[in-house]
Amino acid sequence: MYQPGIEAMDRRSLERLQLDRLGETLVRVYERVPFYRQAFDKANVKPEDIRSLDDIRRLPFTKKADLRDNYPFGLFAVDRREAVRLHASSGTKGKPTVVGYTRRDIANWSDIVARAIVTAGGRPEDVFHNAYGYGLFTGGLGLHYGAEQLGMTLVPVSGGNTPRQVTLVEDFKPRGIAGTPSYVLNLAEYMEDQGKDPRKTSLEYGIFGAEPWSEEMRQTLEEKLGLSAVDIYGLSEVMGPGVSIECAAQQDGLHVAEDHFYVEVINPVTLQPVPAGETGELVFTSLTKEAFPIIRYRTGDMAFLYPEPCECGRTHTRMSRIKGRLDDMVIVRGVNVFPSEIESVLMSHPNLSPYYQVHIHRVGTMDQISVVAEVSEAFVDTAGGFNIDSDLFRQVKHEVMHELRNALLISTRVHLTEPRSLPRSEGKAVRVIDQRNLYQGETAKDRV
Structure with a gap:
């Protein structure tokens, strides 16, 4: 059930919740996922050894190669029949990475994205234009279920067919739009080519992600479309969109859904944690996933954590925009x-x-x-x-x-x-x- 108040929990209560959920997740993977049992035993650590959040550093990392090596269902913590949905990467470098979701996972994901949309400025009564691609990519369905959970009127248009997208924006008058920043910029350019002013649409806010984009791109989108542009982050290995999002109030740092994900930033060479404010590699541990819980996943994304809370009142840790990927550096x-x-x-x-x-x-x-x-x-x-x-x-x-x-x-x-x-x-x-x-x-x- 969507609970926006959890974003303002005091830190002590939030960290106690994280530790409880982490303990349950570690027992789950140790008992049900042979890969993690072997990795924990090799690191000489058992679930009961993790008595504080700092103890998470004793756990081994998970890498993308581990997902490929255990293709397709080797990292699942449930019988395949309990998974109601599968998502997967494109597999251009060989076997794709496959992730699964139980019904409860889908419900949690929907709640996470619903409150992310609210964080971005969305309201239940809005018409919401979803231009993210549907299919095995998590973007389209992730925003879809979150918007429906919030009670919005959703337009599931997906990507492509730009003339039709523009017509739907003009006719359905959505207040919010979601998509890759480059594609929504393409929509604005098409409008200009047709002699239309993109600033005169009904759009007031946009939720953009799925590709790296800069502060300069934000300014361009806001100037061309006359809306507030916020950054959303997620990855299928951890959940999908909604792992973190900027708030419309500040547009400065993405609030991590810490009741569902534990975030770290490490030095990618030494693998040691770095202090808040210092750029390193993002590492995520899922706290509530049933079908595909993942432990200390090295994302390859470079960012930093803010040392201070946001003025918007949310207490969850903020991460910076993604500076780049290790494999793109x-x-x-x-x-x-x-x-x-x-x-x-x-x-x-x-x-x-x-x-x-x-x-x-x-x-x-x-x-x-x-x-x-x-x-x-x-x-x-x-x-x-x-x-x-x-x-x-x-x-x-x-x-x-x-x-x-x-x-x-x-x-x-x-x-x-x-x-x-x-x-x-x-x-x-x-x-x-x-x-x-x-x-x-x-x-x-x-x-x-």
Whole structure:
């Protein structure tokens, strides 16, 4: 049952609840999941040894490779017949990762997402336009069940078919929208192409996730659509969307649903915890999952935890926006670079459109970065031509290269292309083209 008051629990009561639920989960996995029994025994730890939340550091980590090695149902803590739903990754690097949900898991997930929507500014009486993709990806159905649980009038349009999406927004007049930021930006651009003003729709707030996006992207979405844009985070291995979300009041840090998930941040090299405010790798332990409980899952996502509570009154820990993924990080001449840092530069430049791609390739033993960015419509002349020989074009290219060098502390190759030349997203945008392991599949994981 949806209980918004739990988000304001005092910390002592919340931590006591976490410890109780953690103990139940550890007994569950030790008794029912051979992988965890073997991992705990190897680490010389039993469920009853975990007497405080700090003791969780004694438990072994779970990695994505462990999910693949136990494909399809080896990490389930229930008989497969008790799982009422399965979700899975795309499996582009081999076997997909499969997760399952009992009826209670679905009910808990619906409650989590319902209160996430409220945190973002949603209300039960709203019409809610859900443009996340449906299917094995958790985004569409995750927001779907949460919106219905809240009592909203849901429009389950899924992704793609942009003209129809725009018509539905105009006719059904939703107050809220959910989708990937790149696709909703595509909706706004389509409206402009049709001579319509995206700011004049009924939309007041948007819940965006499933791909990394920057503060500059937030500003662009808010300016183009006249709404409040909040970030939602989740991943199928832990639950799906709703693991954390920004509040509309502050838009500064994502509130973790700590009654269902225990969050840590570790140094990805030493595997030791880092203090609040320091960036490291997010690690999650599920506290209430029945079908697929996961212990100390290394997400590969880089973020930090805020040391202080939010002014909105919620007491649950806040995590920062995702800075990047470990497998997307590029080391160029000893410097760590995340694609999100490149986006921040490109989207703050007035002569560039919001569309770009980052190409990563290897020359010898060194990674190299090439950036392809669209210029704005200002470079198209009255006859529809695109002039790359103008002084302004050369000036913009020089400025972008200079700004990237200052932000990243390395030089990058920059190629500016004409407006509307890069592909538009029908779901998740392909921002990073990793050519270092061209025949080994993609590095990005299915997440929201």
